[in-house]
Amino acid sequence: MNKQKLLSTHNLFTLRLLLSLLGAYIGTSYRDVSHDYWLVMMFLFTVIAIAPGYYRFRQHRDNLKELTRDIMHWSGGLCAGIVVYAYHSSGRIFHEETGLIVLLIVALTTYLDGVQRGWRCIFTGIFLGLITVCVAFFDSYLWQLSAFAAAALVYSHYRQSADSQTGTV
Structure with a gap:
């Protein structure tokens, strides 16, 4: 399979939204382990964000500055998530709060990445923030989030x- 098509912005956007919806379901059904899911998602979203730049660097060897910026940005989010998880492991933060805090870190990191990448990352960051609010305050929200994600x-x-017909990206 063509790696360029696999790493297209639409495919990565779809993957992020599906993982976010899965996290919303886990946040509803399994609140006590949702913090583990969101920590894994922090690592996975990092890989999803860095993979296209790494692939372009391997092909053309010309975007080292962009790749370095992405690695620094996402490693900052990873460090923040690991610090929150360390607080949780030491007993300073409860399970439910840990999941919400790590989810907010993922949302903010994704949103700020969108400032450089485009509207899809910005939307995903806002969507993750909306999931945070829904998990914290509402009981029934999965179908509304699913409809919103489907429309996006x-x-x-x-x-x-x-964009592919007009030649723009």
């Missing part, structure tokens, strides 16, 4: 198709 995916697909 349809729009992203439309934009991807329109």
